Amino acid sequence: MNAFLYFRPQSLDEVITLLVRYGREARLLAGGTDLLVQMRHDLIAPQVVIDLKRVAELRADVQLLDGALRIGALTVLSDLIEDARVQQYFPALVEAASVVGSVQIRNRATLSGNICNASPAADTAPALLIYDAQVNLIGPDGRRTVALRRFFLGPRKTVLQQGELVEAIDLPLPREASGAAFTRLTRRRGVDLATVNAACLARRSDGVLFAFGAVAPTPILVPVSDNRLLVTSLDAAIRRAILDEVAAHTSPISDVRASREYRLAMVKVMAKRALEVALQRLTAAEAQLSPVA
Amino acid sequence: MEKNLIPISITVNGRRVELEVQPQHTLLKVLQNQLDLIGSKECCGEGECGACTILANGRAINSCLVLAVEADGWEIVTIEGLAEDERLDPLQEAFLKAGAVQCGYCIPGMVMSAKYLLMKNPHPSEDEVRQGLAGNLCRCAGYNRIIAAVQLAASEKEAA
Ligand code: FES
Ligand code: FES
Numbered sequence: 001m002n003a004f005l006y007f008r009p010q011s012l013d014e015v016i017t018l019l020v021r022y023g024r025e026a027r028l029l030a031g032g033t034d035l036l037v038q039m040r041h042d043l044i045a046p047q048v049v050i051d052l053k054r055v056a057e058l059r060a061d062v063q064l065l066d067g068a069l070r071i072g073a074l075t076v077l078s079d080l081i082e083d084a085r086v087q088q089y090f091p092a093l094v095e096a097a098s099v100v101g102s103v104q105i106r107n108r109a110t111l112s113g114n115i116c117n118a119s120p121a122a123d124t125a126p127a128l129l130i131y132d133a134q135v136n137l138i139g140p141d142g143r144r145t146v147a148l149r150r151f152f153l154g155p156r157k158t159v160l161q162q163g164e165l166v167e168a169i170d171l172p173l174p175r176e177a178s179g180a181a182f183t184r185l186t187r188r189r190g191v192d193l194a195t196v197n198a199a200c201l202a203r204r205s206d207g208v209l210f211a212f213g214a215v216a217p218t219p220i221l222v223p224v225s226d227n228r229l230l231v232t233s234l235d236a237a238i239r240r241a242i243l244d245e246v247a248a249h250t251s252p253i254s255d256v257r258a259s260r261e262y263r264l265a266m267v268k269v270m271a272k273r274a275l276e277v278a279l280q281r282l283t284a285a286e287a288q289l290s291p292v293a
Numbered sequence: 294m295e296k297n298l299i300p301i302s303i304t305v306n307g308r309r310v311e312l313e314v315q316p317q318h319t320l321l322k323v324l325q326n327q328l329d330l331i332g333s334k335e336c337c338g339e340g341e342c343g344a345c346t347i348l349a350n351g352r353a354i355n356s357c358l359v360l361a362v363e364a365d366g367w368e369i370v371t372i373e374g375l376a377e378d379e380r381l382d383p384l385q386e387a388f389l390k391a392g393a394v395q396c397g398y399c400i401p402g403m404v405m406s407a408k409y410l411l412m413k414n415p416h417p418s419e420d421e422v423r424q425g426l427a428g429n430l431c432r433c434a435g436y437n438r439i440i441a442a443v444q445l446a447a448s449e450k451e452a453a
Pocket of ligand 1: 334335336337338339340341342343344345346355356357358
């Protein structure tokens with residue numbers, strides 16, 4: 001690893017000043033599980049590393065706000081997974097975060113870091129997309145909020161401007177019964193990057209949302225307006241036709257993990273599996289909400 | 294920038310130490326080179342194999358993916374910190390009893406991951422053990438006995 005200057009600022013003001021001063025030479029350090037790997041392979045060689053873990057304003061927990069859960073910039077995946085409210089309202093996110101790396105990685109890796117890294121295959125991204133996650137940014141010009149579906153611009157590219165960083169991620173609480181699920185395909189069980197990953201959210205009012213990773217330059221959200229997908233007994237041929245249309249939104253490439261053709265085929269399989277579980281959970285959620293006769 | 298040394302203070306296996314470290318050195322390197330704690334191993338150096346697993350503030354982490362400067366103020370337990378005086382930790386005993394050690398390279402990391410698992414979940418199922426050790430690779434592929442060792446340690450704890 002190349003030498004660099006290490007800063008450990010105490011306030012957001014200091015972070016932003018450093019980011020503005022050093023620009024592209026600076027990298028932010030939270031959990032470090034992606035940053036250090038990239039530095040080690042000399043994929044990047046920042047002159048300056050800014051450690052965020054002592055910044056007083058940045059939180060490492062999950063807060064219940066009016067109508068949303070707020071995940072602090074420093075909240076690690078292990079703590080996210082174990083939070084009872086996240087489990088209750090956002091089960092697909094828990095499923096997705098649980099397969100990121102290993103125990104050791106999840107004890108260090110932050111949700112915000114996973115998003116800022118902007119890997120097309122990030123497992124948490126599809127789950128955050130179906131839940132309409134909102135990313136709170138802060139920078140030299142103040143604060144702004146960007147929907148996650150507008151946050152990714154390309155592999156390792158985000159809307160973050162010079163001097164900006166993520167302060168927290170908000171998850172709007174569901175307002176009606178819903179069912180959600182996350183699935184993924186890997187080459188081996190255990191710790192591996194996803195070949196394809198998918199999340200699905202089913203609600204009676206606005207139908208079904210799919211999100212996929214590793215099949216386009218960024219994680220993508222695909223809403224389905226055809227409400228027939230909500231019908232569990234839907235004719236298999238009709239469902240297949242709808243899922244074919246869903247898969248047409250993806251644009252996978254061939255790489256070491258899989259070919260383009262295989263990914264295209266697997267998008268449909270992952271979508272179908274996620275949909276099945278989401279519908280089961282929707283039915284279960286509705287049964288819980290309906291009055292006992 | 295070459296001799297840019299940063300003072301840190303960490304507690305390692307119950308002993309407080311003050312050090313000066315270079316920012317680009319990982320905690321693993323510093324444990325090995327500056328503190329002579331060579332039990333934790335570097336194998337992949339990128340968070341894949343778990344040979345470098347230690348406990349930091351009570352949590353299992355990969356010490357190859359932490360800068361030593363980040364660890365300022367932390368409480369660290371390495372494999373060297375498990376045995377008390379000459380008495381091995383029951384988990385280490387179980388690894389011996391189960392014949393879980395082949396070349397031994399992965400074992401310090403395996404034991405530390407298992408230690409963390411049993412702290413969080415004293416009676417894991419086989420599947421939970423496999424999940425808990427998913428971040429630890431064994432080049433000798435002695436997984437079954439390693440898993441048996443962890444279950445043995447858990448059951449002995451129950452009996453005790
Ligand atoms: S050496 Fe740290 S995980 Fe492999
Ligand atoms: S015993 Fe040889 S690597 Fe595990």
